[in-house]
Amino acid sequence: MGDMQKILSPFFEGSGLKRGLPATAYTGQDFWEVECRTVFHRNWVCVGFAHELKESGDAVPVTIANKPLLIVRNTKSEIRAFHNICRHRCLTLVDEPKNVGKLIRCPYHAWAYDLDGQLRAAPHFGGPNQHNHEDFDKKANSLIPVRTHVWNDWIFVNIDGKAEPFEDYSATLQARLDGMEWDKIDCVATLDFGEVACNWKFIMENFIEPYHVQFVHSTTTDQPLEDHYTIVDGNCMGSAVDLEEEIGTSGSLGVSSRYLALYPNFILGRYFPDQLGVYLNIPNGPGTMLQKRAIYTTAGQKLDGHDVEGLKKLWWDVHKEDHEMTERLQLGRASSISEAGGVLSPAWEDSVRAFQDLVARDVTTENT
Ligand code: FES
Ligand SMILES: [Fe+2]
CATH class of the missing domain: 3.90.380.10 (Naphthalene 1,2-dioxygenase Alpha Subunit; Chain A, domain 1)
Structure with a gap:
């Protein structure tokens, strides 16, 4: 047992x-x-209110299941969620709600990710003014996304990515809101x-x-x-x-x-x-x-x-x-x-x- x-x-x-x-x-x-x-x-876990992210670049950190996550509104006005972890040395990236502008910049060594999580800059990573390195694949060091669904004002995440689609998961609730x-x-x-x-x-x-x-x-x-x-x-x-x-x-x-x-x-x-x-x-x-x-x-x-x-x-x-x-x-x-x-x-x-x-x-x- x-x-x-x-x-x-x-x-x-x-x-x-x-x-x-x-x-x-x-x-x-x-x-x-x-x-x-x-x-x-x-499961699908509710982690935030969409109305708290009004503008592109608005970012809200939330810790759920001992995991620091980051919710962001991107330039297409979509809400995205990522693990709030810099891919360089794994610092938490954003520690309070704020507008990050166009880039999520790590405070430690200034790696910068766009609002879709792509790594855009890793300054001097390969040496003075060497922002690249032959063994370094920027794409492979982007933020790790978390499966997200926004239902009206409510932001849900499914961390393991394997739950049934939100519409099915929530069907019995939604049926009662006819x-x-x-x-x-x-x-x-x-x-x-x-x-x-x-x-x-x-x-x-x-x-x-x-x-x-x-x-x-x-x-x-x-x-x-x-x-x-x-x-x-x-x-x-x-x-x-x-x-x-x-x-x-x-x-x-x-x-x-x-x-x-x-x-x-x-x-x-x-x-x-x-x-x-x-x-x-x-x-x-x-x-x-x-x-x-x-x-x-x-x-x-x-x-x-x-x-x-x-x-x-x-x-x-x-x-x-x-x-x-x-x-x-x-x-x-x-x-x-x-x-x-x-x-x-x-x-x-x-x-x-x-x-x-x-x-x-x-x-x-x-x-x-
Ligand atoms: S830990 Fe983020 S840039 Fe170094
Ligand atoms: Fe009560």
Whole structure:
């Protein structure tokens, strides 16, 4: 039996009620590293918002699965991703979001790559004013590209290059967004929460179960539990609430909603009639992650500054309520009580279990 199989045996065991993942899946360095090599390598992982790269030359570094990547908008206005690694001595090339102009220049010995990753200059590589060398093949020392797909405002990468095409991978999610007029989507604000001190899976699991909403968000939302249902459909899982009419008062959320996740780290909330929110979740260690949320209007409407501030405040408060819970879930994993995982509600947390099943599938099949 492999190590991962052994660690997960309480998760796979037994009949009756299902258990969640064991504590080490949220705290263990080894588990995290296996996730990096499997979950975040094999699948389509969301790494950025296209609206953060407006101009040609805009470059945003992001570390995913322990791998420094660089997202760039090229001269044809396409978004490209590369390993953020200079081919000379393997320095990370870009360390903060910026516009690099026409060339990505390494700060160490000034090797320069164009926005499609081609190595254009390796000054004095062969000696004083010798910018070439007979054994040196510039083409073979270009940046290493990473498979990329941009879906609306959301940039996905598939590091191992072997996942099915994004359209197929995300088909069950996209089928639930029928009727969306994608060309009318407009990002009106982005919230940057910075670090959240929990494992990335807690943020995902929290989003895809409706069970906590009435307790944790009692002042910010108005969505009765009995109106919710869970969604489990391939790579898409989540929950939804269908309300007859808007029951929210000003400043709270009481509208029909879809809370949809695309395995592993993409989260989209659709709030009828005309709002969308997408979270960027970047795990960066077993007990820590970064989170942003972009807020969109979906019907081409224009909001004034007051409306936008109101939305930002609402979502900031909702997220802080969630973060408090997910950080406490993390703290709870320090105790031996949580070694075998918690127990999942068959009514409200089957979607959580479906997400965990995909994680378990990936980490137990590293060498297959
Ligand atoms: S390490 Fe980049 S140019 Fe030397
Ligand atoms: Fe929540």
